[in-house]
Amino acid sequence: MKTIAIAGLQREQIKAQIEEAAPGKFECHILNDMDAAMKVKAGELDYYVGACNTGAGAALSMAIAIIGFNESCTIAKPAIQAKEEQIAQFITEGKKAFGLSIEHVDHAVPMLATLLAREV
Numbered sequence: 001m002k003t004i005a006i007a008g009l010q011r012e013q014i015k016a017q018i019e020e021a022a023p024g025k026f027e028c029h030i031l032n033d034m035d036a037a038m039k040v041k042a043g044e045l046d047y048y049v050g051a052c053n054t055g056a057g058a059a060l061s062m063a064i065a066i067i068g069f070n071e072s073c074t075i076a077k078p079a080i081q082a083k084e085e086q087i088a089q090f091i092t093e094g095k096k097a098f099g100l101s102i103e104h105v106d107h108a109v110p111m112l113a114t115l116l117a118r119e120v
Contacts (some may be wrong), residue, residue, distance in 0.1 A: 001034050002116070003027045005036030008050040008059050009102050014109050015017075021110035024119035033058070037066035040096055047116060050095035051105060054078060059099035072097040075112060076104035 004026050006014050015028045028074045029036070029045060040044040040063070048067065050059035063072045073090045076082040079099050090098070100108045 001026050001031065002119075003045040004047045004049055004116075005045045006030050006040055006049050007033040007036040007062070008052050008099075010051050010105050014049055014051060014104055017105060018113040020110035021113040025117040033062040034066070037062040037097070039069050046096070048072075049109070049112070050097070050099050051102050052083065052099070053101060053119070055101035055104070059076045059101075060097060061096065063097035065097070067097050070098070073097055074099045076100040076108040078103060082108035082111055084111055084115070087112055091115055091119060 004018060006028055011030045015030060018028055033050060034042055036048050040048045048063050052058035055077045061074050073095045075087050075098050081104055098112055
């Protein structure tokens with residue numbers, strides 16, 4: 001079973017969305033952003049999902065600093081919804097840290113979970 005570290009805003013909602021979209025596929029861990037990024041970098045957890053108001057600042061700052069810029073991406077920004085083909089491309093590229101703005105949790109997180117579940 002793959003593991004997901006959840007950090008930032010609306011963590012409980014993100015966890016619920018992941019578990020609903022891909023039941024039994026992921027073990028979710030709600031952590032602060034630093035612990036989440038460190039556990040992904042160390043290989044203790046597989047993915048990082050963070051949310052903030054922009055999807056790129058606080059959602060990913062620790063992930064970029066610890067996991068690395070090349071393994072981090074923003075999947076949804078204010079007024080810019082996530083796109084399935086873009087998320088699939090990020091996963092193909094080996095991204096491990098995904099940031100999004102809180103306004104898109106309801107549509108972006110299930111999409112991300114579904115696409116990541118295909119990799120499991």
